[in-house]
Amino acid sequence: MAIPDPVLVHDWHPILRVEDLQSGKPAPARLLGEDLVVWSDAGKFHAWRDLCVHRGAKLSLGKVVDGCLQCPYHGWTYDVTGSCVRIPAHPEQKPPARAKTTVYACREAYGWVWACMSGTPNELPVFPEWDDPGVRRFTMGPYVMDASGPRIIENFLDLAHLPVVHEGILGMESRAEIGRYAVEKRPDGVFATEIVVWQPDPDGSGHPAEAHYTYQVIRPLTAYLSKLAGKSVFTMMIVATPVDEARSMAWIVLSMRGAESTPSQQILEWTDRVFLQDKPVVQSQRPELLPLDLQAELHLNCDRTSIAYRQWLNELGVGFGTS
Amino acid sequence: MLDDPVLVNDWHVVARASELAPDTARPARLLGVDLVVWRTEGSIQVWEDLCVHRGAKLSGGRVKDGCLQCPYHGWTYNVSGECVRIPAHPSQKPPVRAHTNARPVKVAYDLVWTCLGEPSGDIPPYPEWDDPAYRSIPSGPYAFKALGPRVIENFLDVGHFPFVHAGYLGDPGHTEIDDYEAEITPDGVIARDIPIWQPDPDGTGRAAKVAYTYAALKPLTARFTKAQGDQRFCMIDIVTPVDAGNSLAWAIMSMNYAFDASAERIRLFQDVVTAQDLPIVESQRPEMLPLDLQAELHLRSDRTAIAYRKWLRQLGLKYGTS
Numbered sequence: 218m219a220i221p222d223p224v225l226v227h228d229w230h231p232i233l234r235v236e237d238l239q240s241g242k243p244a245p246a247r248l249l250g251e252d253l254v255v256w257s258d259a260g261k262f263h264a265w266r267d268l269c270v271h272r273g274a275k276l277s278l279g280k281v282v283d284g285c286l287q288c289p290y291h292g293w294t295y296d297v298t299g300s301c302v303r304i305p306a307h308p309e310q311k312p313p314a315r316a317k318t319t320v321y322a323c324r325e326a327y328g329w330v331w332a333c334m335s336g337t338p339n340e341l342p343v344f345p346e347w348d349d350p351g352v353r354r355f356t357m358g359p360y361v362m363d364a365s366g367p368r369i370i371e372n373f374l375d376l377a378h379l380p381v382v383h384e385g386i387l388g389m390e391s392r393a394e395i396g397r398y399a400v401e402k403r404p405d406g407v408f409a410t411e412i413v414v415w416q417p418d419p420d421g422s423g424h425p426a427e428a429h430y431t432y433q434v435i436r437p438l439t440a441y442l443s444k445l446a447g448k449s450v451f452t453m454m455i456v457a458t459p460v461d462e463a464r465s466m467a468w469i470v471l472s473m474r475g476a477e478s479t480p481s482q483q484i485l486e487w488t489d490r491v492f493l494q495d496k497p498v499v500q501s502q503r504p505e506l507l508p509l510d511l512q513a514e515l516h517l518n519c520d521r522t523s524i525a526y527r528q529w530l531n532e533l534g535v536g537f538g539t540s
Numbered sequence: 541m542l543d544d545p546v547l548v549n550d551w552h553v554v555a556r557a558s559e560l561a562p563d564t565a566r567p568a569r570l571l572g573v574d575l576v577v578w579r580t581e582g583s584i585q586v587w588e589d590l591c592v593h594r595g596a597k598l599s600g601g602r603v604k605d606g607c608l609q610c611p612y613h614g615w616t617y618n619v620s621g622e623c624v625r626i627p628a629h630p631s632q633k634p635p636v637r638a639h640t641n642a643r644p645v646k647v648a649y650d651l652v653w654t655c656l657g658e659p660s661g662d663i664p665p666y667p668e669w670d671d672p673a674y675r676s677i678p679s680g681p682y683a684f685k686a687l688g689p690r691v692i693e694n695f696l697d698v699g700h701f702p703f704v705h706a707g708y709l710g711d712p713g714h715t716e717i718d719d720y721e722a723e724i725t726p727d728g729v730i731a732r733d734i735p736i737w738q739p740d741p742d743g744t745g746r747a748a749k750v751a752y753t754y755a756a757l758k759p760l761t762a763r764f765t766k767a768q769g770d771q772r773f774c775m776i777d778i779v780t781p782v783d784a785g786n787s788l789a790w791a792i793m794s795m796n797y798a799f800d801a802s803a804e805r806i807r808l809f810q811d812v813v814t815a816q817d818l819p820i821v822e823s824q825r826p827e828m829l830p831l832d833l834q835a836e837l838h839l840r841s842d843r844t845a846i847a848y849r850k851w852l853r854q855l856g857l858k859y860g861t862s
């Protein structure tokens with residue numbers, strides 16, 4: 218099979234919430250245009266190509282038996298290495314060497330099952346506040362979106378839409394002007410700092426404040442922001458899973474320091490509301506695949522983070538979800 | 541129309557005759573072509589489902605005085621497919637070009653058959669239908685979001701019984717398949733006397749060791765005879781290639797015993813068995829059956845499938861294969 222993307226194959230992508238995986242039962246997932254089967258046994262997670270080599274049936278319709286995954290069609294049974302160890306129609310016959318499935322790297326983090334389609338995975342993205350006892354932290358998603366991963370990340374980095382799409386929450390149309398800020402493109406990512414935006418409700422607490430943003434794009438489909446507003450520090454990491462070129466799942470980890478009087482439920486609802494405001498707009502963008510040629514769309518001063526992001530994707534050679 | 545000379549010039553089922561009420565029209569689809577099937581007192585017609593005037597579907601129209609009337613402007617076609625009346629100009633003789641694309645029709649086994657091209661052969665034989673020693677019970681049609689060759693190969697497959705049909709056609713404690721032979725003959729693929737232990741071979745609920753003899757009669761038609769002593773349970777599976785993603789399987793079961801068993805119960809049994817197959821067959825990838833035998837893995841128990849794939853290649857079948 219052709220490699221779907223020379224860069225993204227080496228990245229980890231969340232494919233399923235751990236809580237959505239039932240014991241003894243595999244689940245289907247999809248990553249970079251390929252159907253995957255996800256299953257767990259004895260605390261270990263497995264992500265394979267969702268195909269039995271015998272007759273091409275989906276292993277995700279099968280079941281976990283004695284620490285192995287059994288195909289639903291003829292019961293071919295695969296051990297954790299993906300090798301067929303039993304063919305029930307011929308119990309005495311040693312399964313042929315070709316009787317194996319493609320096994321991908323798989324692990325758990327942040328309550329999600331992650332997969333990587335390469336044998337040499339990059340580091341898993343780190344959310345620095347995850348182990349910080351001084352913050353409240355949450356995970357949200359996946360938000361399924363009919364949009365390419367790069368379009369979703371670019372929306373996350375976008376400042377000028379805040380007073381329009383998120384009017385009354387993250388901006389106001391009467392204060393829509395975006396001031397100067399610093400952007401730096403480095404080999405390991407894009408960094409935007411010194412961003413100041415006035416926001417009616419920067420963190421779900423309902424208190425207006427001048428918000429100070431810092432953005433970091435740490436992988437092609439992973440970005441992080443920290444926002445200092447009043448006495449609270451709000452951080453968020455977004456990971457976009459490239460399901461198909463124009464279909465993604467967005468996953469969120471967020472932390473809140475301060476704003477102790479704001480109930481957690483209120484912060485979650487605030488985040489949900491903001492995401493649901495973005496979704497129809499991002500899904501409407503055409504072309505669906507983010508144009509890396511800077512001549513293709515128009516760019517202004519406020520779009521310097523997007524410009525740097527597109528240039529960086531181009532330098533890395535990200536093809537899936539871009540044009 | 542899907543480009544497959546073998547299937548275009550073959551007969552396919554588009555309706556069950558007894559379910560076509562007189563003076564009604566209904567839509568059907570074959571090889572990506574929309575058809576209208578309609579019945580008058582004397583005959584059944586199968587046409588392309590299109591009025592030449594503005595391209596409306598005739599299947600949305602009504603049968604009146606032995607003619608089919610287009611739902612849009614009332615153009616009225618006789619059983620030969622000629623437009624005989626244009627209501628907007630009642631005194632004008634309809635132009636010669638105003639006729640439908642009528643297809644040949646045969647009725648056999650209570651099924652309506654048609655052909656989109658020039659019929660190159662006959663409909664597949666199923667002698668049990670007219671044999672008084674047998675009672676025949678139709679079932680289906682079963683709609684698959686899968687292509688015909690995958691559906692037929694599943695029909696010919698014995699290794700999946702203990703897993704997909706546990707408690708019905710197989711048992712997880714009896715998974716081993718004994719050796720058998722499959723051969724390609726001038727009449728199709730035949731695999732004889734495959735012994736299988738089944739908890740409920742026919743829907744009557746009595747376990748038995750049975751012997752299956754399979755035959756693929758046409759690229760998309762297969763049958764089996766399941767024998768236990770003198771008892772014969774036969775089934776024919778006729779798959780209509782609907783379009784590039786869908787198939788319709790028409791089944792008939794015939795038994796020379798258990799005449800007192802409820803036909804409804806036996807039909808329901810087949811409904812259950814097919815519902816068990818459906819998600820698996822629809823999950824198979826690639827959707828097109830690989831005729832290159834290196835593409836998937838084959839065991840001794842897959843000899844019928846191997847012969848079927850080789851035979852499809854010999855016939856030059858394009859639809860649903862890769």
